[in-house]
Amino acid sequence: MLTKRIIPCLDIKDGRTVKGVNFVDLRDAGDPVELAKQYADIGADELVFLDISATLEDRATTLDMVLHVAEQVNIPFTVGGGISSVEDVDALLQCGADKVSINSSAVKRPDLVNELSDKFGSQCVVVAIDAKEVDGQWKVYLAGGSIPTEIDLFEWAKEVEERGAGEILFTSMNHDGTKNGFANKALARLSEELNIPIIASGGAGNIQHFIDTFKEGKSDAALAASVFHFGEIPIPDLKKDLKANNIEVRL
């Protein structure tokens, strides 16, 4: 049976991991390659690198980092952040990234989703959506959640599926950073209305939250950052508990 995936997310700036990372046995917590290898060794199923660099120079450093990750890490990884053209994606895939994730650039120019899936295949196109529920309506936000739009989450998700997205990475801004659990109601609706995998993001605080998002949220994968980076939820323990709750995972 296809297993549910556990995906740590690393923020990258200037080729280095940012945000506090407090990981056992790391010589250099800022080295994305070393961190990625550690995660691969303890059973992470995939990795996401989110490039939060502001300048083009920094993005060149990111390409170099992607190359080093691909060289040394034996599980799949996605790179997101600042990607807005076929050329951007070509460069990342040439360096060995397995998938790319696009967000605001897809909203600004939806044809980008078609262009990428036509050229590289749906399997490497992840569309990330940040959304917030206000008065019962889920609206899409841009630029890391700072710019509101009138776009409906479910309509947008359906549209990008039709345009060739291979996967949706949905972050609930209502839940992100709260450690109160994932947005399972919206996730379940996405899973029912779409026929591509859905990655849950935002709200992971304890193991029960992962159990809930796989059962109630019908998520195909769950992404988190700080609970993994600070060792609050060790991935081997998480997977053991998921298995004990009859959720298929790779052990």
Add this chain to the structure above:
Amino acid sequence: MKLVIINYGAGNIKSIQFAFKRLGIDAILSNDPDEILAADKIIFPGVGEASSAMAMLQNSGLNKLIPTLKQPVLGICLGMQLLCESTEEGNTKGLGIFRTKVKRFTNDVKVPQMGWNVIKDLKSDLFSGIKENEYMYLVHSYYAEHCGETIAKTDYGINYASALQHDNFYGVQFHPEKSSLAGAKILQNFLDL
């Protein structure tokens, strides 16, 4: 050991090259027939859409060369699918090595299948030292139907051939280069054939 990865423009071959580098082998990327013929082992990769990948093979004449190869050849993902008789993707005729057809998953399951699934009923030296129900990383929307050449099976809505073998031709639907230590073991087994 001279290992050539056929480079015909289809998809991410860097990962495969790096996976062999981790095993201590510097693979050559090439679409040159002489270089391919001189190899001890050959990888036939492929990611993307079937009909355009087949068009790229035809443009370089590799569609004629590949079926004549006598060395061990390992098709990975779309590479495996193109070694079959045909695929529903783009209604494409394959190279006809494996006597089976490639079909699209029905919408009873999410398409693409993306993630880790198990391989079982393993038959072939390619899987020497690999346990039944080992996890492999898969990303695909089309699958090969079973035939007498099935050497591994996977369930996703239906039970299909996740690996095939015909004489010196091997094909795996999963990505051994992205499947952790067990995947690396399969690549090492291929080198040891």
